[in-house]
Amino acid sequence: MKSLVEEISKFPFFKGLPDEQLGELARICIEQDYEKGREIFSEGEAAKGFYLVVSGKIKVYKLSLEGKEQILHIFDSGEMAGEVPVFAGGNYPANARAIEAVRVLFFPRVSFMELLNRTPSIAVSLLAVLSQRLRFFTHMIEDLSLKEVPGRLAAHLIYLGARSRHGNTLELDITKTQLASLLGTIPETLSRILARMAQQGIITVQGKKIRVLDREALEALAAGGKGLI
Amino acid sequence: MKSLVEEISKFPFFKGLPDEQLGELARICIEQDYEKGREIFSEGEAAKGFYLVVSGKIKVYKLSLEGKEQILHIFDSGEMAGEVPVFAGGNYPANARAIEAVRVLFFPRVSFMELLNRTPSIAVSLLAVLSQRLRFFTHMIEDLSLKEVPGRLAAHLIYLGARSRHGNTLELDITKTQLASLLGTIPETLSRILARMAQQGIITVQGKKIRVLDREALEALAAGGKGLI
DNA sequence: AAGAATCCTTGACTTGTATCAAAAATTCCG
């Protein structure tokens, strides 16, 4: 039980809460493991609760009728998934699947809402989490509708570069097919654009490793300049 | 002062709060009027607070470098705008402008957060609001990336039809240029597609009035079927 | 009501990207 409290206290939205409340959270949550490829919840399903990712990765995605997949978000450890219907009511608005072995903490809706009503100060930090996700989606909508694929890719590479600082070499932790879906395109197109950027000396690609050679060119592309021939 | 409390109590997220808290809200908010076309806040600006729309309409939008505009949302009376940076910190992530004469209640960030910490039960209902907006954006991302323009238009017409029930005739309350931007396209394309749908007997267009003749065809389009010739 | 400004429509053209197909390269697992 003690380690669970420690685990929970590491999550940004529960950080700084008094031990008593951490204990309450620990009491209502359930540890679960999903192996790679396992479905965690699916669109339209009645929401039973939400998930905190302890380790591993979850993709949240939508499917078109023809089966085309648009990834909305990839949740890494420390992030919260499936919380929308818990607060807004209704069903899960998308599907979630483990893209690698995943350990999560599951918070059942009913007991969490009960706790929330008893200790509403938790809600204030959750507001920040939801607001950040809203901001992320705002960017995503902008990218999908305003920029062409090279621009979206450039923006994403810059975003990745800002997170993990290993010189200017960055390692994708998802497949290129998944990256394509995240960018709202298809693997073929992504492959062609990566090749084009490499040929122009902007980047270098070796498997999942991408090295940025010309950051300025990348930034020009991300800013919307139609530059890639 | 009394009328302000009444005003506030009508907003879904403050409905059901005790009079005492409504009074506190009334005390910290400021009534403001914006004439049509006036800028309310702009992207990157430090967030001073958020807005509740009392009457009129606000568009929240992003601009590309070339000046192309993507409308993220049109806020009608009863809705809340600009709250993301209030809870998540930082700046406004988009621009906001009155598309008709607008009356708003402005809640300054600092005093609102102070109130929120004193009476955190308000936060619980705000969680629902943010979650609903997240769900809306989830749909929007799906539409933008998974469907072609006719599908997006069809989905939007169905959505409008569900809201205002005037037979099967519905009246746009925004310009077609704005609708185009909301759908992630340009006026020329929207015009062509409306004409095509009219020619196929699915709808009839007269100015801002659109009459739905063949709801099934519309639903087929919205569902993603590539049907429009 | 007249003029100005905006919005809407239509046409010809260009282009980015999806599709289909099939080979090459990785990764996965027994």
Added chain:
DNA sequence: CGGAATTTTTGATACAAGTCAAGGATTCTT
């Protein structure tokens, strides 16, 4: 390790939608 499954790349083709341009229709303003 070695074969299977997946992922990635490349090519040829098709088409949806954006761009540019210009005329027509509204709507706004004085």
